[in-house]
Structures are given as structure tokens and as C-alpha cells.
Amino acid sequence: MLDLHRLTLLHRFAALGSIAAVAAATGYSASAVSQQLAVLEREAGVALLERTARSATLTEAGRRLAGHAATVLDAVEAAEADLARAADDTSGRIVISTIPTVAVAVAPRLVELSGPRVVLRQHTDDTQALDRLRAREVDIAVIDTWRDAPPPPGLVRTRLMVDPVVIAGPVDHSTWLVAPDDQPSRRVAEEVMAELGVRPDSRWEFMGLATIAGLVAAGVGAAVLPRLALRHADVPVTPTDRSRSIDAVVRAGSRTRPAVGAVLAALAAVPSVP
Structure with a gap:
């Protein structure tokens, strides 16, 4: 055996x-x-x-x-x-791994839950988060998708929100800030910037969309960012025709667990930023 x-x-x-x-x-x-x-x-x-x-x-x-x-x-x-x-049991420990820009938005909803005991972790690599989900190290992975893609094999994906991509800061700014070129947001940012006829400032690349948003708010430069990254930044924005989706991914065997369902409902109730 x-x-x-x-x-x-x-x-x-x-x-x-x-x-x-x-x-x-x-x-x-x-x-x-x-x-x-x-x-x-x-x-x-x-x-x-x-x-x-x-x-x-x-x-x-x-x-x-x-x-x-x-x-x-x-x-x-x-x-x-x-x-x-069968017992309508919403108790138990639920570990969530989420991208940083979503963590700030979902935390207030999670503290309102009375059933599950929630542990919120952050990741910057969706592939690693999904590996940890498959390994049962986490119960829910909240990821962002910048391009249409099929659901991860063996897992169940739920769309939480569509996050518009905007130009943050003055469009005529001389300095344009971007993430490193191995980040999925970089490709979308370069496409929008190419349409504007501008280039990223080659002197800097910043990991973390919240870091870039903070620099834009400080007047350092302009950037192409998802609206959620600007949740607490008071900067002028210009809409684009791009967006990213925010998805919650769970294992098929756990999606009917009441505690998982309660957390997913809380995540889905997070309002998007207009």
C-alpha cells in the first residue's frame, strides 16, 4: 500500500x-x-x-x-x-496568493469574512503561484492575464474583474517608466507607447507596478499602467483600448468547499476602479 x-x-x-x-x-x-x-x-x-x-x-x-x-x-x-x-462548514484555513496590486484592494473584503481563516500572500510570478497551487501550498491563486489564454490545465479559473490599462501622468512627459522586459505588462506598455511615438527611458526599469505608480505620482515620469495599480495615486489618466483580466484560480477538487466559495465570493465583490 x-x-x-x-x-x-x-x-x-x-x-x-x-x-x-x-x-x-x-x-x-x-x-x-x-x-x-x-x-x-x-x-x-x-x-x-x-x-x-x-x-x-x-x-x-x-x-x-x-x-x-x-x-x-x-x-x-x-x-x-x-x-x-454537507455540513455547511465554512471554517478552515485558506491560503491565497495574489499579485501585489490586487492584495491592497481585496484585503478589506477578506477581513470581513467570519468563517474561514485567511492567509494572504503576494507573488510577482504567476507561473510560480500556479505551481504552488498545484502543489497544494496555496488554495487560491489570484493572477493577472494580459493576453487571452486557455485555462491552466487541471485548474478552474474564475474571472474577478477586467482592469483597464491607462496612461498615467502627462502624455507629453519626457520620461516614460516601464517594468523589466521579462514582465507581461512591459509588452503592453511598449505597444501603447509605440502608438504614441514615445520610448521608455532606458536608464531605469522598475519591478512592481505599485512602485511605478508611486514614481508617476511623485512627478518623475509617465507610464502605462493598469487602473488598479493607481488605486491610491492621485494622477491624471488617459484611457487606452487595452486591459488585463484578474482571475482567481483553484483546484477542481476544492472549488465546492464552502470556505473556498466564501473567499471567492469576497474576492469577486471587490469593486473595480473606474
């Missing part, structure tokens, strides 16, 4: 990619995680990991068993959600 706890560790390894990441997510030491996966290998009777001095990767058998582990864990989570729904 394969142990459910050890299957969970294998599933997290498949999602997070390293023993160190699994250890950080679970609170165990890396050696403890490695030992538990070695025990699972003995239970399965096949090698699940290909180990080197510095890293480990899944073997073909490891990938197959990780896939089965995901199915098993989804079924367990769905069973737990069904029992909670």
Missing part, C-alpha cells in the same frame, strides 16, 4: 521541481523529504528519482506515479469538500 503522505511529497516534488522547494513548502528538512521519497521508492518497487550530487529529477516511473498521486489527492480533496458542503 502506497502511503498518502509520501505520495503528497512526490506530487509536490513534481510541481515544485526540487527537494529543497518541497522542504521549504512543508517545513521539513531536505534530508527528511529525501528519506521519505526513498521509502516511497521501496514501497513502489521502482526508482522514482534520478539523483545526482546536486539535484534530482523524476524518472519515467516517477512521472507516472506523480500523475496518479495528483488524481488521488484530487479525489481526497473533493471528498473533504463534499463533507464540508
Whole structure:
């Protein structure tokens, strides 16, 4: 009989990619995680990991068993959600990972919840947040989508709001501020700026839309930003025909859990910025 706890560790390894990441997510030491996966290998009777001095990767058998582990864990989570729904139980700990510009907007709604115990974390990398969602490190990932894209495989996405993209600050400003070129907002910003015939100031790139919004509010420059990033910035804005969507993503097995539903309802009730 394969142990459910050890299957969970294998599933997290498949999602997070390293023993160190699994250890950080679970609170165990890396050696403890490695030992538990070695025990699972003995239970399965096949090698699940290909180990080197510095890293480990899944073997073909490891990938197959990780896939089965995901199915098993989804079924367990769905069973737990069904029992909670039958009891109308909205209690429990719900971990949310959200982008910083949304965190400030949703926090007041979350503190009004009386059932779930909510932990709000922030991320700047949606891919990493979705990996942590699949690994069951978080229960809800709030992400932004700058281009139309299919739902993440194996997950359920709910549209929370459409956030208009605007030009913040004077359109004739001599300095235009942007995020680093590996950020999804950068491509949209460059498209809008190209239509205006302006270029980003090559001296600076700033991680964090709230940081750029603060600089615009201080008069340092102009920028192309989503309206939500300007929630607390008093600056002139000019509309564009672009927008981003704000989506909440959950695992299929947990979406009927009352506590998850209560948090999703609170997130969906957050008013957008006109």
C-alpha cells in the first residue's frame, strides 16, 4: 500500500521541481523529504528519482506515479469538500496568493469574512503561484492575464474583474517608466507607447507596478499602467483600448468547499476602479 503522505511529497516534488522547494513548502528538512521519497521508492518497487550530487529529477516511473498521486489527492480533496458542503462548514484555513496590486484592494473584503481563516500572500510570478497551487501550498491563486489564454490545465479559473490599462501622468512627459522586459505588462506598455511615438527611458526599469505608480505620482515620469495599480495615486489618466483580466484560480477538487466559495465570493465583490 502506497502511503498518502509520501505520495503528497512526490506530487509536490513534481510541481515544485526540487527537494529543497518541497522542504521549504512543508517545513521539513531536505534530508527528511529525501528519506521519505526513498521509502516511497521501496514501497513502489521502482526508482522514482534520478539523483545526482546536486539535484534530482523524476524518472519515467516517477512521472507516472506523480500523475496518479495528483488524481488521488484530487479525489481526497473533493471528498473533504463534499463533507464540508454537507455540513455547511465554512471554517478552515485558506491560503491565497495574489499579485501585489490586487492584495491592497481585496484585503478589506477578506477581513470581513467570519468563517474561514485567511492567509494572504503576494507573488510577482504567476507561473510560480500556479505551481504552488498545484502543489497544494496555496488554495487560491489570484493572477493577472494580459493576453487571452486557455485555462491552466487541471485548474478552474474564475474571472474577478477586467482592469483597464491607462496612461498615467502627462502624455507629453519626457520620461516614460516601464517594468523589466521579462514582465507581461512591459509588452503592453511598449505597444501603447509605440502608438504614441514615445520610448521608455532606458536608464531605469522598475519591478512592481505599485512602485511605478508611486514614481508617476511623485512627478518623475509617465507610464502605462493598469487602473488598479493607481488605486491610491492621485494622477491624471488617459484611457487606452487595452486591459488585463484578474482571475482567481483553484483546484477542481476544492472549488465546492464552502470556505473556498466564501473567499471567492469576497474576492469577486471587490469593486473595480473606474
